[in-house]
Amino acid sequence: MLTRIYEQVKPILNSFLAGLIGLAVGAIIMAIWGYAPFGAYDALFTAIFGSFYGFSSTLARATPLILTGLTFAIGVRGGIFNIGAEGQVFMGALAAISVSLLSLPSGIHVLVAIIAGAMAGAIWSLPPSFLKITRGVHEVISTIMLNWVALYFGMYAVVEWLGDPQRAEKSISAATTSRLPIMVSGTSLTYALFVSLAFSLLIFFLLWRTTLGFELRVVGQNPAAANYAGIKENYSINSTFILGGLAAGVAGALQIIGHPPTYALYSDLSTVRNLGFDGIGVALIGRNHPIGVIFAAVFFAGLNVGARTMQITAGVPLEMVRIIQGVIIIALAAPELIELSNQLLPAVRNWINEVKAS
Amino acid sequence: MFRNNSNITRFIALSLVIGLLSFGITIVSSLGINAVAQDKKKIAVVTDVGGRGDLSFNDMGFKGADEAAAEFGVELQVAQPASEADYLPNVRNLARTGDYEVIIGVGFLLTDAIETAAKQFPDQNFALIDAVVDQPNVLNFVFQEQQSSALVGALAAMTAAHYDYSKVGIVLGIEIPPLWKFEAGYRFGIKWGLDYYEKVTGEKANVDLLWTYTGTFSDVAKGKSSANAQISQGAGLVYNVAGPLGLGILEAVKDKLNQQGKEAGPPFMIGVDANQDYMGNGNKVLASGMKRVDRASYIAVKRAVEGNFEGGTEVLGLDDQGVGMSRYNQLVDFIQFGLKGDQIKEEDVDTIKDNWLEMREEIPHFVWTGVNELENLIVSGSLTPPAPSTEEEMKDVRKEYP
Numbered sequence: 175m176l177t178r179i180y181e182q183v184k185p186i187l188n189s190f191l192a193g194l195i196g197l198a199v200g201a202i203i204m205a206i207w208g209y210a211p212f213g214a215y216d217a218l219f220t221a222i223f224g225s226f227y228g229f230s231s232t233l234a235r236a237t238p239l240i241l242t243g244l245t246f247a248i249g250v251r252g253g254i255f256n257i258g259a260e261g262q263v264f265m266g267a268l269a270a271i272s273v274s275l276l277s278l279p280s281g282i283h284v285l286v287a288i289i290a291g292a293m294a295g296a297i298w299s300l301p302p303s304f305l306k307i308t309r310g311v312h313e314v315i316s317t318i319m320l321n322w323v324a325l326y327f328g329m330y331a332v333v334e335w336l337g338d339p340q341r342a343e344k345s346i347s348a349a350t351t352s353r354l355p356i357m358v359s360g361t362s363l364t365y366a367l368f369v370s371l372a373f374s375l376l377i378f379f380l381l382w383r384t385t386l387g388f389e390l391r392v393v394g395q396n397p398a399a400a401n402y403a404g405i406k407e408n409y410s411i412n413s414t415f416i417l418g419g420l421a422a423g424v425a426g427a428l429q430i431i432g433h434p435p436t437y438a439l440y441s442d443l444s445t446v447r448n449l450g451f452d453g454i455g456v457a458l459i460g461r462n463h464p465i466g467v468i469f470a471a472v473f474f475a476g477l478n479v480g481a482r483t484m485q486i487t488a489g490v491p492l493e494m495v496r497i498i499q500g501v502i503i504i505a506l507a508a509p510e511l512i513e514l515s516n517q518l519l520p521a522v523r524n525w526i527n528e529v530k531a532s
Numbered sequence: 533m534f535r536n537n538s539n540i541t542r543f544i545a546l547s548l549v550i551g552l553l554s555f556g557i558t559i560v561s562s563l564g565i566n567a568v569a570q571d572k573k574k575i576a577v578v579t580d581v582g583g584r585g586d587l588s589f590n591d592m593g594f595k596g597a598d599e600a601a602a603e604f605g606v607e608l609q610v611a612q613p614a615s616e617a618d619y620l621p622n623v624r625n626l627a628r629t630g631d632y633e634v635i636i637g638v639g640f641l642l643t644d645a646i647e648t649a650a651k652q653f654p655d656q657n658f659a660l661i662d663a664v665v666d667q668p669n670v671l672n673f674v675f676q677e678q679q680s681s682a683l684v685g686a687l688a689a690m691t692a693a694h695y696d697y698s699k700v701g702i703v704l705g706i707e708i709p710p711l712w713k714f715e716a717g718y719r720f721g722i723k724w725g726l727d728y729y730e731k732v733t734g735e736k737a738n739v740d741l742l743w744t745y746t747g748t749f750s751d752v753a754k755g756k757s758s759a760n761a762q763i764s765q766g767a768g769l770v771y772n773v774a775g776p777l778g779l780g781i782l783e784a785v786k787d788k789l790n791q792q793g794k795e796a797g798p799p800f801m802i803g804v805d806a807n808q809d810y811m812g813n814g815n816k817v818l819a820s821g822m823k824r825v826d827r828a829s830y831i832a833v834k835r836a837v838e839g840n841f842e843g844g845t846e847v848l849g850l851d852d853q854g855v856g857m858s859r860y861n862q863l864v865d866f867i868q869f870g871l872k873g874d875q876i877k878e879e880d881v882d883t884i885k886d887n888w889l890e891m892r893e894e895i896p897h898f899v900w901t902g903v904n905e906l907e908n909l910i911v912s913g914s915l916t917p918p919a920p921s922t923e924e925e926m927k928d929v930r931k932e933y934p
Binding site: 227231232235238288315329333339342343360362433434435436440441444445448478479481482483485486491492496513 | 581583609610611612613614615616618620621622624625626628640641645646647648652670705706708710741747748749750926
């Protein structure tokens with residue numbers, strides 16, 4: 175009985191310990207460079223939990239990270255190392271801006287923008303899927319490359335087609351009818367949060383309560399067994415890509431229609447840059463579980479929000495804050511990272527050998 | 533991760549040791565920190581993602597505020613964003629404390645953040661540099677770039693004439709109304725410079741303008757190809773009005789110099805906004821048409837501290853040193869920024885300074901006298917470079933100054 179409970183809480187315990195180690199190492203680094211770790215951590219945690227304002231800001235930042243975390247988590251569950259969230263977010267954001275050119279009533283417009291974003295993300299996930307299924311191209315390579323294609327396409331699109339004629343630095347803003355309202359006034363938290371949460375629950379249900387989800391997980395854990403059981407591997411892989419693309423696409427759309435004050439893309443895409451990559455960290459911390467991803471995203475966002483105040487109240491410069499963040503995130507991601515690399519390295523080695531042989 | 537129990541034990545033990553260790557260090561280090569007396573007035577600068585060390589807007593905005601802080605005995609707080617999502621929260625976090633005499637947003641990327649925060653905190657003073665927000669508690673700073681462009685235009689024309697070049701060039705970014713001021717000022721300056729050249733030397737010089745709107749503020753390669761085209765058509769100087777494309781223009785200049793087996797220009801680049809004279813070892817960028825962001829943040833702090841801060845829009849020009857042609861002391865400032873940001877190496881500093889002095893020495897004295905004279909004429913109001921705001925006005929300028 176006890177061992178059973180231990181098995182259940184083990185991942186949480188591991189993460190907790192890892193987090194402590196991260197904080198401790200961070201404290202040592204700060205102390206070595208002459209900053210007061212107590213003051214800094216005090217500022218960090220006060221910023222996240224110390225006020226309603228702070229917590230709302232954290233949730234606002236977590237909103238897109240939940241979704242990009244899901245993209246990677248779904249990938250791992252389905253046996254795919256999907257680094258493509260970054261580019262899929264860009265595409266989702268572009269689609270959401272494009273449809274704001276339409277004039278629609280407000281409720282429908284929001285829905286159209288989210289769906290357009292989701293579709294764009296999903297479409298952008300198809301090339302790596304096809305390349306993997308038909309040509310055996312490893313998704314790490316294809317998704318990374320497509321991220322760059324999406325980045326430069328996005329910059330081009332913002333400048334050439336979607337630019338704000340008054341202000342060269344940004345795209346047109348989302349139409350007021352397609353914006354999600356602010357939930358807590360005086361903060362950036364919008365109802366986009368609920369879209370993210372709903373999507374997580376949907377993925378949780380899909381993965382553990384449907385045949386598709388079951389097949390997807392079996393392929394992820396053991397393709398040979400899946401094949402033996404008559405599961406169509408290619409279909410499952412394709413579904414994994416598309417689900418991930420949908421999540422990332424929605425993240426991009428929400429970052430436009432639910433992201434005050436600008437509700438637009440800056441022309442260097444800085445509005446949506448790095449969300450996809452941060453999602454990898456979020457997924458690793460959240461143990462690639464849709465519910466774990468929610469908490470991990472909140473934690474990850476908390477570090478970002480805390481970084482803002484650590485500078486101001488504790489006088490720790492941004493660069494140092496980011497080092498501390500990095501240490502904590504690596505520590506938290508370590509358990510999952512080790513497992514994942516055990517899984518991934520042989521696959522990459524095989525792939526390299528195949529390429530060499532051909 | 534944990535294959536068996538002994539691993540877990542080891543893991544826990546290790547983390548406990550690290551935890552205790554850091555606890556100890558924390559105690560020791562926090563004892564050393566004394567609470568600073570908080571009776572000083574405070575001001576804040578909010579940068580964009582470029583942050584400190586960008587050798588441009590953010591460094592200059594910081595410098596002005598830093599100097600003002602020292603002069604008026606106030607404490608300066610800088611808030612740097614890790615990403616675009618931090619702009620508004622950074623401004624809000626500062627405003628919420630109510631401790632700051634003024635919060636300065638450096639650069640147009642902060643426009644929406646300052647506007648939103650200004651509405652939310654109507655009693656807080658804000659300043660915004662290089663953009664305009666219409667709120668009673670925001671002091672906006674904009675610049676008369678046509679004036680600095682006129683100075684470098686005159687310099688370019690006279691220098692080109694002196695070295696027997698038949699053209700001067702200008703490479704611009706996307707054709708948006710703010711860039712027209714640069715183009716118009718440059719055209720005006722070229723005309724004035726050629727007239728002045730004829731007056732001084734008695735020779736009529738034929739120097740024409742080559743101008744290119746590249747349609748981008750980020751594609752450095754386009755900067756290079758445009759500058760290449762202009763240089764191969766005989767341009768002796770190319771004015772960079774496209775931000776980072778300047779790197780490409782500099783490359784084109786270097787290529788030409790390599791062909792000729794020379795180190796120093798001509799051909800030269802002319803820098804923009806920041807002091808770009810240090811680029812390319814100090815002898816390839818003859819001058820820069822500067823936008824003095826540091827002046828703006830200095831003025832904002834001064835007014836806030838002296839208690840005469842008022843919302844509105846301040847137009848900075850040559851008369852208040854809000855724009856200008858780069859001089860030696862600004863080169864020194866930027867070398868300092870570059871050293872801090874690891875963009876310039878310590879051992880190159882003397883070379884850059886010597887090269888720069890030598891480069892400017894090479895240009896005949898009357899050219900610099902001419903530029904100074906034009907500056908005086910503009911400051912005194914007897915000459916006004918055109919500042920078109922519509923396409924029609926721009927077309928007229930192009931007709932008048934071909």
